[in-house]
Amino acid sequence: LRQLYLTVGRKGERVLDLERGDFMVRDNGAVQELQTFARGDAPLAAVVLVDASLSMTGARLQAALDGAGTFFRGMAPLDEGRLIVFSDRVLHLTPFTNVGEVLLAGLGGISARGGTALNDQLYLGIRQVDERQGRRVIILLSDGVDSHSILSMLDVRRQARTSQAIVYWIRLRDLDDTSDAQELPALYSTWRDKVGHRREFKELAETVVESGGRIVPVASIDRITPAFADIMRELRQQYVLGYYPSERMRDGSWHNVRVDVDRRGLTVNARDGYLDY
Helix, strand or coil: CEEEEEEEECCCCCCCCCHHHHHEEECCCEEEEEEEEEECCCCCEEEEEEEEEEHHHCHHHHHHHHHHHHHCCCCCCCCCCEEEEEEECEEEEECCECCCEEEEEEEEHHCCCCCCHHHHHHHHHHHHCCCCCEEEEEEEEEECCCCCCCCCHHHHHHHHCCCCCCEEEEEEEECCCCCCCCCHHHHHCCCHHHHEEEEEHHHHHHHHHHHCEEEEEEEEHHHHHHHHHHHHHHHHHHHHEEEEECCCCCCCCEEEEEEEEEEEEEEEECCCCCEEE
């Protein structure tokens, strides 16, 4: 069963009153028969990845952890989460649980240090959440610049394309950063040259959008907690559509997926497709 998690909006406001018959799903152009339809409160499994590299020193890291805490406290009884705090290694890891005290215990001893193995941790997060039931969600909080990963973002994107997980990226930006949300900030490492960094950054942005998630630019630490809270609201207001693809090749080919709504003026944010294995 392929599941699509999608948000429908009109002029910035989410539309919550649609029915099964309002949606049409096309898989490689072929109209699909919907097997399942749900709104809003379907259980979710979420991995929250918090960058704690040296650039996150002080109030930045504390604000990030506070935001993650807000997200976890907003979970419903059947939801579950896992927190991964990382730099160039894993600094803190929780089990999957819906017990807030477990998810938030022991955070006081974490300090920002080291480089950023963003690709490696995002890849592992996707693998881990794919083993859970329900809606699968990744929330990454980082500036998006990888400096220590073994894996490339192309490896991560390939894994994300086989997954059903939605990826959100809370992108930390400096106040004087006026670049577009998908442009590389003026921050580089010695791990890759300028061209390599731009390619990795572009792949990250495209991976997020392709999964049906979105990039949330944050230029001030006091906007981190509202960003987490808004993602939780969005998840609660999603539609979940399930179908069995009518043409399964299982050859690793890419399937384009399109969701249309039978109302004028609405926009749909959903996964662009998947690799057929």
